[in-house]
Structure formats: C-alpha cells, structure tokens
Amino acid sequence: MHCSVPYPADHPFPIENLPYGVFSTAQDPEPRPGVAIGDCILDLAALTRTPLFAESPVPAPVFAEVRRAGSRESVSNLDAFVALERSSWRAFRRFLHGILSREEPLGDDVLVPRTSPETQMHMPITIGDYTDFYASYEHAFNCGSLIRGADKAMQPNWRHLPVAYHGRASSVVVSGTDFHRPSGQILASPGDSQPIFSPCKRLDYELEMGFVSGCFCLSIGAQARLTWHHMQIYGGKATQLGQRLSPQQAQEHIFGVVLLNDWSARDIQTWEYVPLGPFLSKNFCTTISPWIVSMDALEPFGVGQYAHEPALLPYLEHDGGVNYDVDLTVEIKADDDEYHVVSRSSMKHMYYTLGQMLAHHSTTGCSMRPGDLLGTGTLSAPRPDGLGSLLEKSKLGREPFGLGSRKDMTFLRDGDSVRLTGSARGKGYTIGFGHCEGTLLPALPLLD
Structure with missing residues (x-):
C-alpha cells in the first residue's frame, strides 16, 4: 500500500500494521493515543482537531470516543476505543488507511518522531484482570x-x-x-x-x-x-x-x-x-x-x-x-x-x-x-x-x-x-x- 510517510520496505510499522499505543512528549507531557507509522507516531489527539477528522465518514461511536480521548475529557488511553465493537475498530482502521495513503503528506502537527528520546511510551490500556x-x-x-x-x-x-x-x-x-x-x-x-x-x-x-x-x-x-x-x-x-x-x-x-x-x-x-x-x-x-x-x-x-x-x-x-x-x-x-x-x-x-x-x-x-x-x-x-x-x-x-x-x-x-x-x-x-x-x-x- 502507498503511504505518505516514508519508510524502508522492511520497517516494522508500515501502513499494513498501524498498531495502537499511548505516548507523550517533552513538549506535551500529557499521555495520549497514537498510531505507529514508520518512524513517526500519528497523534490521534491532534488528528481529532483537524478537518481530516471532522469531515471523515468514521461512524459516530468511533468519532466520539477518539475525540473524547483527544480532548482529555476521559482517561488518556485506549480504554474507550478497546470497548467499541469490532466493526468500529475496522471502520477506524479504514479511515487511517485513507488519510495515510493520500498523496498529500500529513503535517508535523499530527506526526510525532517515534524514536526521539523526548518521546515516551505509556501503558496503552487500564488492565483490570x-x-x-x-x-x-x-x-x-x-x-x-x-x-x-x-x-x-x-x-x-x-x-x-x-x-x-x-x-x-x-x-x-x-x-x-x-x-x-x-x-x-x-x-x-x-x-x-x-x-x-x-x-x-x-x-x-x-x-x-x-x-x-x-x-x-x-x-x-x-x-x-x-x-x-x-x-x-x-x-x-x-x-x-x-x-x-x-x-x-x-x-x-x-x-x-x-x-x-x-x-x-x-x-x-x-x-x-x-x-x-x-x-x-x-x-x-x-x-x-x-x-x-x-x-x-x-x-x-x-x-x-x-x-x-x-x-x-x-x-x-x-x-x-x-x-x-x-x-x-x-x-x-x-x-x-x-x-x-x-x-x-x-x-x-x-x-x-x-x-x-x-x-x-x-x-x-x-x-x-x-x-x-x-x-x-x-x-x-x-x-x-x-x-x-x-x-x-x-x-x-x-x-x-x-x-x-x-x-x-x-x-x-x-x-x-x-x-x-x-x-x-x-x-x-x-x-x-x-x-x-x-x-x-x-x-x-x-x-x-
């Protein structure tokens, strides 16, 4: 699949992967959800504040839960997203494929260096059992x-x-x-x-x-x-x-x-x-x-x-x-x-x-x-x-x-x-x- 974020062919985080995690940076120490793509993290909190997200056909439940995590109104992790149904997970994955395969590259406002020493990973979910x-x-x-x-x-x-x-x-x-x-x-x-x-x-x-x-x-x-x-x-x-x-x-x-x-x-x-x-x-x-x-x-x-x-x-x-x-x-x-x-x-x-x-x-x-x-x-x-x-x-x-x-x-x-x-x-x-x-x-x- 074509991806606007460049990476070598053997990279562990290609567009076919798109794993979910929670991260923070020295500039913004609040933990928030993200998606690994190449040597970057797609900042889902920042993405929710862009026209790309506002105009997306993503179903309402996904829109609401991801936006809520992005606005820090709830726990800043993946709990609410994990609690959605499989059809919603798949719909959001299709949305991510769509914006990452566009010819126009995404801006630095939504892409964070993944391998930077100023980027820290956190527990992605609250584990109950x-x-x-x-x-x-x-x-x-x-x-x-x-x-x-x-x-x-x-x-x-x-x-x-x-x-x-x-x-x-x-x-x-x-x-x-x-x-x-x-x-x-x-x-x-x-x-x-x-x-x-x-x-x-x-x-x-x-x-x-x-x-x-x-x-x-x-x-x-x-x-x-x-x-x-x-x-x-x-x-x-x-x-x-x-x-x-x-x-x-x-x-x-x-x-x-x-x-x-x-x-x-x-x-x-x-x-x-x-x-x-x-x-x-x-x-x-x-x-x-x-x-x-x-x-x-x-x-x-x-x-x-x-x-x-x-x-x-x-x-x-x-x-x-x-x-x-x-x-x-x-x-x-x-x-x-x-x-x-x-x-x-x-x-x-x-x-x-x-x-x-x-x-x-x-x-x-x-x-x-x-x-x-x-x-x-x-x-x-x-x-x-x-x-x-x-x-x-x-x-x-x-x-x-x-x-x-x-x-x-x-x-x-x-x-x-x-x-x-x-x-x-x-x-x-x-x-x-x-x-x-x-x-x-x-x-x-x-x-x-």
Missing part, C-alpha cells in the same frame, strides 16, 4: 521432563484444557520499565524441607504473547452493569455473569496482541506452587510491548492449529481457528553491554488458539471485560535454539551456557536486560510489535 496460560506443548513437555522425567512430563489434564493461573494486573508494566529482584521463601539447597527468606536466586524470563479482550456486545443475555470506576466508560460491554463464549465468539472479540514477558522467580515457584500453583513467583512484574497490533493486521499470517489428540470436548472445538506465524526472538544484554540472541521461536507454537483460551476462561460464566489481558504462556519451539525460558535453556541451572563474555550463564543477574521482539513477514512488508524490554535491579531491603 490478567490471566496467563500454559499453551505451548513444547514448553510444557520440556519443563515436565526436567522436573518429572520424559515419561511423566505431561499432566493428564493438559491436552484437555488450557491450563492457566490468575496473575497480578497491578504489576503489568510497559517496555523499558526496570524492576527489582523479588524476595521470598526458597529452599537453600536441594532436599531441604525448611525454607529461608532470601532474594530470588533463579530469576527467569518467559517468551510470550499477550492478547487484549475487547467489547462483548453479544446478542445473548443482557449486558452486565459494572461498578468498577474505570469501567464506567465501557457502558457495560462485558459478558454477563453466567454467560459463556464459544471459541468463534471469543476470537471475534479480541482487540489485539502484544509481546509479553512473564518474569518468573523459579526458586520461589518451586517451593510455593504445590498445590495451588504460582503466586509470589509471578506477581512482581510482567512486561508488555507498548504497541497493540490489531487482529486485522495479523489476519494474513494465520496458520493451521495443532492437531489435538485426544480430541477436545465440543465446547472447545474451534472451527476455522488458527495460530499465527509470528517470529519471536529473545536477546539478553549482560557483562559486555551488548545484546546477544538466546532464543528464536514463533507464536504458531500454541496447542490452543487464542479463541479457545478466551472461551475456556469464560466456561464457568466468569465475566470477561474490555481491557482484560491474557498471556499465551511461554512459547518454545521444537528445537534446541527455540527454548523460551532460561529454565529450559540451562536445564534447571544444571548446564551453564555462554552469553558473550559470560561463560557460566544460567539465570539472570542484577543488571541484565532482556529484550523480546516479534515480526510477521508478508509480501513486501513486515508487521512488528516494537520492543518488550526490562532490566533487573537488585532486591530492595525489607521495610523497617
């Missing part, structure tokens, strides 16, 4: 083999349902946010039964994708009446308590996808996870990339879903369901201050589709709301260079490996930075996600 799944067969098998042996690697329920745990929404942060090493109960030595309180000694990353739920204006049942203060702008566009989704319905109500790093304290996890699963080992920090890539941008990259053996129960059958061929890379910057590639995997390595995960989440009738964040779980590829965590890469710390000048790498050390990237390559263009990056700081002391 966060659930993380365990949807990669390769990762589950690798971890199970290390812990229980290959013959008992897979738990009996794993091939029947998407396993997940409920995470902590308050500690989800945007890329570039540093965080402190967590402390908790760990076993000092293998075979110990008495724990000690200590900073985590086995800090790990997890290579994941996250997906954001949108509006659930379904014809079945009444819309829920919400009481959450930041949900008032959503107009009750959540599923009603007791209402269930099919995988097909769930897929249609996913707004978009981000990169996600579910940082994990493995030694805290080992001691706490039986019988109720992860808790403090996962709640201290989760990093996401700042740009939400729409499902429409990813649609050309759909690939077949895994063959399920045994067959899934009927409520999880996803006719027409797909995975997505998105290449993923993990890099670590350690002692020599350079990033080194540690792993290459793909989003296609999911045993369950996004629709199946979201549908299963709703099975009991728990209310799903716009802005809920769901993680895929670690995405490991079926090859040695495609392991999505250090737990797998170092074989539980038993097999150190080289990382630049460091020859004994197992788990992360204070000062290490981890960067996730992702890309889907089409005919003459690339869909990118930006960086998902964080740096590990030393543990904080206990409060007096």
Whole structure:
C-alpha cells in the first residue's frame, strides 16, 4: 500500500500494521493515543482537531470516543476505543488507511518522531484482570521432563484444557520499565524441607504473547452493569455473569496482541506452587510491548492449529481457528553491554488458539471485560535454539551456557536486560510489535 510517510520496505510499522499505543512528549507531557507509522507516531489527539477528522465518514461511536480521548475529557488511553465493537475498530482502521495513503503528506502537527528520546511510551490500556496460560506443548513437555522425567512430563489434564493461573494486573508494566529482584521463601539447597527468606536466586524470563479482550456486545443475555470506576466508560460491554463464549465468539472479540514477558522467580515457584500453583513467583512484574497490533493486521499470517489428540470436548472445538506465524526472538544484554540472541521461536507454537483460551476462561460464566489481558504462556519451539525460558535453556541451572563474555550463564543477574521482539513477514512488508524490554535491579531491603 502507498503511504505518505516514508519508510524502508522492511520497517516494522508500515501502513499494513498501524498498531495502537499511548505516548507523550517533552513538549506535551500529557499521555495520549497514537498510531505507529514508520518512524513517526500519528497523534490521534491532534488528528481529532483537524478537518481530516471532522469531515471523515468514521461512524459516530468511533468519532466520539477518539475525540473524547483527544480532548482529555476521559482517561488518556485506549480504554474507550478497546470497548467499541469490532466493526468500529475496522471502520477506524479504514479511515487511517485513507488519510495515510493520500498523496498529500500529513503535517508535523499530527506526526510525532517515534524514536526521539523526548518521546515516551505509556501503558496503552487500564488492565483490570490478567490471566496467563500454559499453551505451548513444547514448553510444557520440556519443563515436565526436567522436573518429572520424559515419561511423566505431561499432566493428564493438559491436552484437555488450557491450563492457566490468575496473575497480578497491578504489576503489568510497559517496555523499558526496570524492576527489582523479588524476595521470598526458597529452599537453600536441594532436599531441604525448611525454607529461608532470601532474594530470588533463579530469576527467569518467559517468551510470550499477550492478547487484549475487547467489547462483548453479544446478542445473548443482557449486558452486565459494572461498578468498577474505570469501567464506567465501557457502558457495560462485558459478558454477563453466567454467560459463556464459544471459541468463534471469543476470537471475534479480541482487540489485539502484544509481546509479553512473564518474569518468573523459579526458586520461589518451586517451593510455593504445590498445590495451588504460582503466586509470589509471578506477581512482581510482567512486561508488555507498548504497541497493540490489531487482529486485522495479523489476519494474513494465520496458520493451521495443532492437531489435538485426544480430541477436545465440543465446547472447545474451534472451527476455522488458527495460530499465527509470528517470529519471536529473545536477546539478553549482560557483562559486555551488548545484546546477544538466546532464543528464536514463533507464536504458531500454541496447542490452543487464542479463541479457545478466551472461551475456556469464560466456561464457568466468569465475566470477561474490555481491557482484560491474557498471556499465551511461554512459547518454545521444537528445537534446541527455540527454548523460551532460561529454565529450559540451562536445564534447571544444571548446564551453564555462554552469553558473550559470560561463560557460566544460567539465570539472570542484577543488571541484565532482556529484550523480546516479534515480526510477521508478508509480501513486501513486515508487521512488528516494537520492543518488550526490562532490566533487573537488585532486591530492595525489607521495610523497617
């Protein structure tokens, strides 16, 4: 597609992408919604004040919500936009394609330098709930083999349902946010039964994708009446308590996808996870990339879903369901201050589709709301260079490996930075996600 904003053919933010984010600048420090295009950000707040927007055929709901965010009458993020229906998202995307493909270039009043040090990215949405799944067969098998042996690697329920745990929404942060090493109960030595309180000694990353739920204006049942203060702008566009989704319905109500790093304290996890699963080992920090890539941008990259053996129960059958061929890379910057590639995997390595995960989440009738964040779980590829965590890469710390000048790498050390990237390559263009990056700081002391 022609675009009035120039960029090279392999740029991660072409006109075929148009991901949404929230940014601010040194000149205008108020966070506001924007769209990545080349090395620029299309400032949606500024765009709403131009004749281009005023004269557009964009449907009234989109016009109202984007203009309201642009005028700062509501929270300056994407909450209200995410809470619209899919038809509205698509209409606004067509509008953006139209103004960016015009021969007349857009002016500096609506285009902001994306890569400038004076441009800062913020959390794109208010996350009300966060659930993380365990949807990669390769990762589950690798971890199970290390812990229980290959013959008992897979738990009996794993091939029947998407396993997940409920995470902590308050500690989800945007890329570039540093965080402190967590402390908790760990076993000092293998075979110990008495724990000690200590900073985590086995800090790990997890290579994941996250997906954001949108509006659930379904014809079945009444819309829920919400009481959450930041949900008032959503107009009750959540599923009603007791209402269930099919995988097909769930897929249609996913707004978009981000990169996600579910940082994990493995030694805290080992001691706490039986019988109720992860808790403090996962709640201290989760990093996401700042740009939400729409499902429409990813649609050309759909690939077949895994063959399920045994067959899934009927409520999880996803006719027409797909995975997505998105290449993923993990890099670590350690002692020599350079990033080194540690792993290459793909989003296609999911045993369950996004629709199946979201549908299963709703099975009991728990209310799903716009802005809920769901993680895929670690995405490991079926090859040695495609392991999505250090737990797998170092074989539980038993097999150190080289990382630049460091020859004994197992788990992360204070000062290490981890960067996730992702890309889907089409005919003459690339869909990118930006960086998902964080740096590990030393543990904080206990409060007096």
